[in-house]
Amino acid sequence: xxxxxxxxxxxxxxxxxxxxxxxxxxxxxxxxxxxxxxxxxxxxxxxxxxxxxxxxxxxxxxxxxxxxxxxxxxxxxxxxxxxxxxxxxxxxxxxxxxxxxxxxxxxxxxxxxxxxxxxxxxxxxxxxxxxxxxx
Numbered sequence: 001x002x003x004x005x006x007x008x009x010x011x012x013x014x015x016x017x018x019x020x021x022x023x024x025x026x027x028x029x030x031x032x033x034x035x036x037x038x039x040x041x042x043x044x045x046x047x048x049x050x051x052x053x054x055x056x057x058x059x060x061x062x063x064x065x066x067x068x069x070x071x072x073x074x075x076x077x078x079x080x081x082x083x084x085x086x087x088x089x090x091x092x093x094x095x096x097x098x099x100x101x102x103x104x105x106x107x108x109x110x111x112x113x114x115x116x117x118x119x120x121x122x123x124x125x126x127x128x129x130x131x132x133x134x135x
Contacts, residue, residue, distance in 0.1 A: 005024050009042040013034070015023050022107070041122055043098055044050065048059060048119060049119075051080065051082070051115065051120045052082065052116070052119055053111050053121065054080065055079050055080045055082035055084065055115070056082075056084065056111050056113040057122045058079040058080060059077065059079050059082075059084035059086055059111050059113055060086065060109065060111050060125070061121065062077060062079060062084075062085070063075040063077070063084075063086035063109075063111070064088070064109065064127060064129075065108055067127070067130055070073060073087065073089070074086070074087045074088075075087075080114065081115075081116050082113050082114065082115050082116070083112075083113070083114045084111060084112065084113045085111070085112045086109060086110070086111045086112075087109070087110045088107045088109055089107065089108045089109075090107065090108070090109045091106040091107055091126055092105060093100060102131075103131050103132045104116050104129065104131065105124070105128070105130070106123065106126050106128055106129075107127055107128075107129055108125075108126055109123075109124070109125050109126070109127050110122065110123070110124050111123040111124075111125075
């Protein structure tokens, strides 16, 4: 079958249509790349936060490994390349009240952790320590 010149003019894409299609593809690729970049940054930030929390948890147990010992006022060290400092303070309750036969003494614990990148976290909790035997 022979084609006439009028049939060939509508047979393909024009240069303008091709440029518009390429522009749409380019914009789509840029949007996908930006989304992947922000996702990777968010993932990295989450990993750093988890490492900071884990270092804080380790610091709590390194500073106060036993509940039977009286905690010292302040301790510091390093765990998982994170510097930490822990302080124990008396918890404000009336432990000398009549009828209080508890062998446990609550202490407020403040743990501060700093990552190698400079991010910091503070953890405040209450731990029970066994009272010292009265002499």
